[in-house]
Amino acid sequence: MEWIYLVIAGFFEISWAIGLKYSQGFTKILPSILTVIGMIASFYFLSLSLKRLPLGNAYAIWTGIGTVGTVVLGVILFKEPINVMRMSCIVFIVLGIVGLKLISID
Structure with a gap:
């Protein structure tokens, strides 16, 4: 269950990172x-995952999910530039997330 909490926390991290862009420095009330x-929500679900998962692994995976998600949505929603080097770095982050999951002892 802790892995599900961690993934949920990662998705909420993506939501608040994108929300920061839409809030325009917290000048728009709804965003x-x-x-x-x-x-x-992101911190709450991260805290639930930390009941059983190692802190270093959970934090790295949480931020990795947020990083990959915000880059992808930045390209889609805000037309941010994408190139081979940027995508290569994102692939390394994804490989790191998968690697940490595979070597985790829980």
């Missing part, structure tokens, strides 16, 4: 409220 809710 700001949704961003804060996403932050709270």
